[in-house]
């Protein structure tokens with residue numbers, strides 16, 4: 001059984017990777033592409049990192065894994081959960097809560113027990129799994145924080161390096177990495193941990209997550225992030241060299257490489273709350289008089305109806321639909337989902353292996369839109385209404401921050417929803433990020449969880 005390295009470069013678009021390979025400023029990625037196959041795949045919705053990394057790590061769509069967005073409303077606790085739309089949003093939501101929600105609760109409380117992570121599935125079969133900086137890290141091994149008391153103990157893979165907060169071994173990494181992000185220190189930390197693991201060949205499966213590209217692409221826009229790809233290439237070159245060069249690296253490991261979502265250029269940030277300026281909206285906590293909660297960040301938003309809300313989903317959708325910042329609004333109506341866009345409507349529901357639908361098919365011309373929306377709506381932590389932003393628009397977060405003029409993602413649109421997919425030693429390229437976990441498990445001879453939808457190799 002061959003070992004496998006899964007590399008996820010956050011926010012990398014297929015066009016950027018293809019250009020880096022063609023023009024030659026991503027030499028290590030070029031070597032990997034030459035040794036394997038390169039294609040494109042579809043992300044989850046909303047196309048935001050906590051949702052998509054969880055889909056990659058579990059093979060589940062949001063309706064199964066229950067992580068709905070970067071920011072969402074916990075109906076039971078009556079408060080906003082914020083994973084870090086921006087530093088200002090994290091402060092606004094309550095810095096201590098943000099810290100606990102992001103570092104601990106996302107895995108220990110929010111991630112559904114129905115979902116199975118790659119780490120859990122592999123280590124249950126006696127294989128050694130390693131995770132570096134992956135936000136969906138749930139595993140079987142208990143880890144105490146490096147600095148006692150800064151976080152509760154967590155369950156992760158047996159080999160676990162997480163932003164200097166949790167480290168299964170002392171690998172000589174710098175625990176201050178997380179605080180010097182703009183200088184590339186987060187991926188620098190990941191590199192040091194990965195170099196240590198590869199040098200010792202201390203795993204059967206390694207999930208190597210590189211997050212700095214997304215940070216650079218948000219600032220400079222997806223077309224201008226060449227420097228981000230150069231750095232990511234360097235992070236990959238580090239582990240290739242640690243194995244003794246590309247030939248010995250590929251002798252030892254098969255490789256899957258992708259991103260979690262794409263990015264598109266945004267020119268304007270809008271406050272989606274403006275659609276409901278006459279209604280009492282909840283802030284970070286809901287009070288009895290509040291009627292709605294709007295959770296928005298990047299290019300996706302959700303609207304939650306509270307107990308006292310007098311407006312029906314259709315009326316709320318009609319208001320949202322008229323806003324020029326909104327492209328698609330979607331909600332459940334009985335057994336159907338309703339998607340609205342610029343006055344047109346499409347109703348749909350699963351039927352057999354496909355969909356039955358009525359109305360205007362042009363409402364949902366984005367990649368795998370029915371399937372992604374349906375699962376997003378089935379998520380018990382999602383709002384009643386899901387909103388995908390119009391091209392060039394970003395929804396300001398709880399602190400009013402956005403990335404205009406720069407790059408963003410989150411919508412159903414192709415540019416936000418398409419990822420590169422590169423495989424060496426893997427027979428079939430995953431067509432969706434949800435097919436990665438089952439592909440990895442099958443590679444190790446393990447049956448994927450029953451919710452997984454990847455076609456079998458024999459099909």
Ligand SMILES: [Zn+2]
Pocket residue numbers: 011049214215218409
């Ligand atoms: Zn991002």
